[in-house]
Amino acid sequence: MRKQNHHHMLVDRPSIRILHAVGGMNRAGTETWLMHILRNIDRDLFQMDFLVHTDQPSAYDEEIRALGCQIIPCLDRSKPWLYSRNLKRILREYGPYDIIHSHVHHFSGYILWLAKQVGVPIRIAHSHNDTSEVDAHASFLRRLYTTLMKGFIQGSATAGLAASRVSAVALFGDDWENNTRWQVLYCGIDLTPFKTPVDGLALRRELGIPEDAFVIGHVGRFEEQKNHLFILEIAAIVAQKEPGMRLLLIGDGILRPMIEEKVKQMSLTPCIIFAGLRSDVPQLMQSVMNIFLLPSIHEGLPVVGIEAQAAGLPFVLSDVVTEELDRGLPLIRRLSLSQSSLQWSDLILDIWVKKLDISKPEMLNIIEHSPFNIQNSLTNLVDFYRKLWELTQVINEGNLK
Template identity: 40%
Template sequence: MKKRHILHVVGRMHRGGIETWLMDLIRRMDRERYRNSILVHTNQRQDYDDELESLGCRLFRAGAPKRSVHYPEALARAIQAAGPVDIIHSHEHQFSGVILWVARRLGVPVRIAHCHNDTSMTDRLPNLPRAAYASLMRQAIRRNFTLGLACSEKAAPSMFGAEWRRDQRIGVLHCGLDFDRFEVSVDRQEIRSRLGIPLDRWVIGHVGRLEPQKNHRFMLEIAAALRARASNCHFLFVGDGSLRAALEAEMRDLQLEHMVTLLHARNDIPEILRGAMDCFLFPSLHEGLPLALVEAQAAGLPCLFSSSITAEANVFPGDNRVMDLERPAAQWVWSLLELRRAAHPMPASARLPALKRTSLAIDQNVRRLEDVYGSVH
């Protein structure tokens, strides 16, 4: 049987949620049946590049910025260099309209648009250029895709429009996680000591890119409001992004340096969740299917998150609280304190087997996606 060649199009292969999910897929896919390549939009080496190459994946670079008038021509050259390509799988949200248009012109037979984010809130803002872009890209996607995937039902309209369920080419594919990583024992005292966080602190954690979408500034407001109610609390943020310097300055302005630890992105997130954190805070403005939130629940953490997040990510609702973003920081503090008092997460012996039976498990994810790749022509 001839191997099917899949070209994934992403921004860059750093330690983001989509990219980590994609790595888990590539590690597990049947290499006798499928060959994966990656097309990125950066000339800089990224976290996963070395491992991708060790797995036999070739890396291609778009060769021009997305906003450049030369981008379509540069993208076409990159796709041709990767070819022949049987399936192009674009993970670039609404910009997939351009990518799949180029792929169709080149005769790539299977063109997948994959929605990983719910941007409906920003799409509705009174911003004419943004609205025009979203409308144009949705039209381009509809004309040029052969298959559409969305990470959640809530995210699907951002890419495919409100009537997406009427199109049989579109379906939901939850991104999956390797829950085996949460079965390894951890030394809580050693992890806290390594991070400089006393063992008696009640640690509210967050994992996510330091970008506006994740709402870190509001988390600092919550930290400042909580300080007077729980003097032994500590906040632990893990991630990289454009807001690092601004957040560090705001921490100084609010005199929070002693109670907020800001770590860079790292590859031991399950250990940090289980060994360093006591609960998880996730007030994102919008998400598709936030894998960091699912990981926190896999680690047994009670979670407080915004109502903008799809219910599909609320795996153990009895352990969690949901709060509207319009509520002030003081009410979020009250919910955190209620979580601290009342939450009794399911034991790992029951929690992890339950998660492995869901569509959020990576092995089920791989089987589903291999079925998709094998059935489309």
């Protein structure tokens, strides 16, 4: 039997050791889902470590370590030869791992190719994003890179997961359904915070939002994909018609200073709140926001979209976001990004005036019984890991008649 990590109780069989590859464990959709999994999984049976591409501390690092898992930086991502040496050293030093589960989209190809050379038996590529459109219009060098990486994934992944059907196409190709290696696994959320009453007035006061203000909310990294400039255009028009409007932007990222500057230029400073990274998104959705806005240029299956529905929050999103997000609640309205900011703002004001004829508890109940409940998501992931692990055991024991 394999040597156990000393803080683990000895069980009749060795725990399955999994290494997750991520950029950094910050508060974003994929990482938050991984934290839900980590908190809820049987940590005696599954030992999870995190390979990150940064040496900066990230939001979830402390909690991960407190749960007995390791954060292992692997640097020089932009220098393949150095990265290769680093990763192989980590796999030997911290290993052996049964599973490497990579969440870094195209770059997963290189990681899994290297893991295959070191002999990690189960190698999973996980697509959380629909980048097909962006990839198609990329520069020649970028297309060369994505083609190479997709080739590596085809050759080195023993299995692949996707957050939605469009995410599957983006990484595994149009015919992904014909290959048993690839499957969709919906990322779930923990619904506990949505069942707890919240003091909305206190939260509004803390953020400097008037009690009676009409609040448009957005949660997302400050990156091109999230389309913050368009959000500002929409907000500017809503503010003209509804002077009590506030726009609450949650998140952080490389474009934040530019967006803050733009807010000053547009004289929108009084009505825009930059709240930074927050750990209480469910509470803010339930009690502070009146409408959620997500005009993303592309998405896999946005976790915030599930959270908004669990909070019973009406929301307006771009029609590139996959249909699978829609749980049949009367909350979701889609618009094309080719529609003007005026058309978007009209729709937002229209929704605000109308009242929904379904209660929040009823909506929460629908999400609870959907694949987006963390318990359902966790069960599916554990079954997936188990099947793959049992298969490798059979192969190892040479039981294949």
